[in-house]
Amino acid sequence: MTYTYYPGCTLKTKAQDLDYYGRESLKALGITLEEPDEWQCCGAVYPIARDEIATKLSAVRALAAARDNASPLITLCSACHHVLTRVNDDMRRDENVRTKANNYLKLDVPYEGETEVIHYLQLLRDKIGFENIAKAVKNPLKGRKIGAYYGCLLLRPSKVMRFDDPENPHIIEDFIKALGATPVIYGMRNECCGGYVTLKDEAQAAENTNRIIRNAASKGAEELITACPLCMYNLRKHSDGTIKISYITELLYDALGLREELGDAPEACETADGSAAGCACGRTEKAE
Amino acid sequence: MHQTEKETAELIKQISGSDVKKCMKCGKCSATCPAYGEMKFHPHQFVTMVAHGKVDELLRDETVTRCLSCFACVERCPRGVEPENVVAAIRVLAEREQGGSNFVPDEVPALIAADKEIPQQALVSAFRRYRK
Ligand code: SF4
Ligand code: SF4
Ligand code: SF4
Ligand code: SF4
Numbered sequence: 001m002t003y004t005y006y007p008g009c010t011l012k013t014k015a016q017d018l019d020y021y022g023r024e025s026l027k028a029l030g031i032t033l034e035e036p037d038e039w040q041c042c043g044a045v046y047p048i049a050r051d052e053i054a055t056k057l058s059a060v061r062a063l064a065a066a067r068d069n070a071s072p073l074i075t076l077c078s079a080c081h082h083v084l085t086r087v088n089d090d091m092r093r094d095e096n097v098r099t100k101a102n103n104y105l106k107l108d109v110p111y112e113g114e115t116e117v118i119h120y121l122q123l124l125r126d127k128i129g130f131e132n133i134a135k136a137v138k139n140p141l142k143g144r145k146i147g148a149y150y151g152c153l154l155l156r157p158s159k160v161m162r163f164d165d166p167e168n169p170h171i172i173e174d175f176i177k178a179l180g181a182t183p184v185i186y187g188m189r190n191e192c193c194g195g196y197v198t199l200k201d202e203a204q205a206a207e208n209t210n211r212i213i214r215n216a217a218s219k220g221a222e223e224l225i226t227a228c229p230l231c232m233y234n235l236r237k238h239s240d241g242t243i244k245i246s247y248i249t250e251l252l253y254d255a256l257g258l259r260e261e262l263g264d265a266p267e268a269c270e271t272a273d274g275s276a277a278g279c280a281c282g283r284t285e286k287a288e
Numbered sequence: 289m290h291q292t293e294k295e296t297a298e299l300i301k302q303i304s305g306s307d308v309k310k311c312m313k314c315g316k317c318s319a320t321c322p323a324y325g326e327m328k329f330h331p332h333q334f335v336t337m338v339a340h341g342k343v344d345e346l347l348r349d350e351t352v353t354r355c356l357s358c359f360a361c362v363e364r365c366p367r368g369v370e371p372e373n374v375v376a377a378i379r380v381l382a383e384r385e386q387g388g389s390n391f392v393p394d395e396v397p398a399l400i401a402a403d404k405e406i407p408q409q410a411l412v413s414a415f416r417r418y419r420k
Contacts, residue, residue, distance in 0.1 A: 014407040044409045045357065045416035048376035049303040055416070079409055156359035157370075166363050192322050192358035196413035199399060199406070200390070201326070201354060208322055208356075229407040237405065 003123070004071035005033035006062050008080040009041040015077070015229035015247075017265040021258075022076050022120060022249035028256050029128055029136060033074060036065035042083040045196075053100045059087035060101050064111040072116040074123055076249070078228035082153035082161070085117045089160045119154065119163065120227065121171050121248065130178040138257030140180025146251070147184040147221030148172030149212065151231045152192050166190065172225065175248065179255040184221040188212045193234040209238040217243060225251055296381070297341040304377035308339040310367045317361035317371045326354035331361040331371035338374055347382050353390055353418060355379070383420040391418035 011019035023033055040058035047055040063084060066073035075081035090097040092113030102110040118126075124133060150169050158166035169190060173183035191212060194205025213235065216224055223244040226232050235245045253259060291299075301308060317331035324330055328351040329337070337346055346352065352375060361371040382388045391414045400406055 008409075009412065010407045010409040014405070015409075041408075041412060043416050044412040047380075047416070048373050049380045050305050051303050052380070077409065079413070152356075152358040152360070156363045158363060192356045192360065194322075195356050195358070196410050196417060197323075197354065197356055199410055199414050200418070204323070204326055204354065228409075230409045230413070233405055233407050233410065237403075 001030060001127075002032045002034050002071070003074045003118075004066040004069045005035055005074040005076075006039060006042075006066075006080055006084060007035060008044075008075070008077040010044075010079075010229040011077055015232070018076060018227075018229060018232075018247040018249055020249075020265040021247060021253040024258055024262060025249055025252040025256055026123075028258060029133070031123075031128070034069075034071075036062060036069070039065065042080050042087075044079045044083065046083045046086040050094070050096070053097060053104070056087045056090065056097065057101060057105065059084050060091060060105060060111055063088050063091065063113075063115045063117070064105075064107055064109075066115045067111065068109075072118045074118055074120060076120045076227060078151060078153040078226075079230065081117065081119045081227075086160055088113050088115060088117055121175060122163070124175065124252075125171060130174055133175075133252075134178040134180075137179055137255045139255055139260075141176075141251065141255050142180050144181040145184050145220055145222045146176050146181050147186055147216040147219070147224045148176065148189055149193075149216070149224045149226045149231060149235065150190045151226065151228055152190070152195075153228065155190055172248065176225070176251075179251060181251075184216065184219050186216045186219040186221060188215040193231050195230055195234070198230075198234055198237070205234050206238040209234045213239050213243055293344050294341045296347070297338055297343045300338050300343060300374060300377045300381065303380070304338075304370070304373040306335070306338075306370045306373045306377075308335050308369060308374065311335045311339065311369045312367055314366065317365050317369070320360045320364045322358060322360065323354045323356050327351045331375065334374045334378065335369055335371050338378075343378070346378050350390075352379055352382070357417065379417070380420070383418070389419035391415060 007019050039062045042059045043055055075084055091111060154163045155161060155166040164171045176183040192208060194208040198205035225246050225248050227248050315332050318324060321331055328349050355375045359372055
């Protein structure tokens with residue numbers, strides 16, 4: 001089975017491991033992810049003001065490309081998932097945005113929100129099934145006490161995101177269970193780490209992040225997992241190192257026994273010009 | 289052409305899509321706001337000030353940029369007022385004015401030189417949220 005996949009800019013750069021572990025794990029589960037040609041960065045932040053049109057166009061292009069491939073659009077980065085889902089909702093329900101975006105893009109077939117945006121975790125749960133993932137696990141992560149860190153972008157606003165119960169989510173806990181580990185529930189798993197504020201007001205992000213980590217540790221979590229590169233950055237930067245922080249896909253990769261088979265993710269490449277040896281993202285192949 | 293304070297308030301209502309009159313002043317949005325201590329005005333105050341057409345002070349307030357865009361206030365408002373949409377509309381209007389940017393590309397090299405781990409997502413987000 002092949003799905004259209006939107007990796008986003010960060011999974012091509014700082015978070016190449018999130019992408020690599022995600023793709024390889026799905027491959028082992030019989031699913032191939034295929035990127036649309038020439039996708040563009042979604043902007044990472046959904047433009048809330050209703051008169052913003054141009055800032056939504058890159059998301060619309062990716063959504064239309066998936067429609068043309070007759071595939072749902074798979075996301076992994078929480079921010080991409082948020083932006084694509086909300087722009088898609090605008091294309092369905094906001095006539096002003098839909099008309100202006102289509103007038104500008106002049107696609108062969110106008111885009112009206114036909115695509116279904118599916119997050120990686122939802123793909124695991126709904127298209128593969130956590131029970132089948134549990135069966136494919138070779139290294140059950142027995143004894144590991146793992147807290148799910150949801151953050152904001154996957155869950156809120158739930159009216160549009162429809163990802164999980166916004167105040168008592170359990171999809172990541174179910175995922176952790178499927179891998180044989182023990183999920184640790186803690187109250188602040190859906191509170192904000194501070195996000196981009198870390199660039200301007202680092203202390204504010206540090207305070208938020210610390211509150212979350214302390215809460216998780218007080219409930220017995222020894223590790224945290226996330227799907228978002230910015231959450232990852234904040235959690236790693238502002239923790240004292242006593243709690244391990246990983247991406248959801250790395251956990252899956254380990255449980256499926258792929259580390260023994262394939263090793264660690266290739267070293268992240270900084271050149272981003274398609275010329276480096278051992279290219280992970282596939283752009284080098286295309287250039288050939 | 290000069291825009292009056294009332295007209296600006298109308299524009300904020302329009303582009304936020306928020307029905308500020310529905311607010312029942314329960315304060316739940318501000319109680320849940322993780323940036324409460326950092327912002328001069330709090331989500332429920334934004335809503336009330338816009339409803340009363342008193343927005344000039346909001347547009348000049350720099351602490352509005354401390355809002356994390358976490359949507360906690362949107363999710364937890366029992367009246368569906370969506371306070372963050374009001375905050376975002378105010379930010380965007382301030383940024384659209386000459387000199388309204390709070391983040392310039394020239395800041396980026398120093399930031400990434402100081403910390404190699406900064407993800408692109410943080411920079412892209414900053415460009416979206418702090419400037420036009
Ligand atoms: S969220 Fe990032 S990384 Fe994800 S595509 Fe959008 S901006 Fe680029
Ligand atoms: S150099 Fe290779 S690995 Fe790096 S971004 Fe370009 S194509 Fe991807
Ligand atoms: S979105 Fe902004 S105003 Fe609303 S709760 Fe989060 S930080 Fe506070
Ligand atoms: S939570 Fe909603 S109703 Fe309550 S004060 Fe805030 S905006 Fe008003």
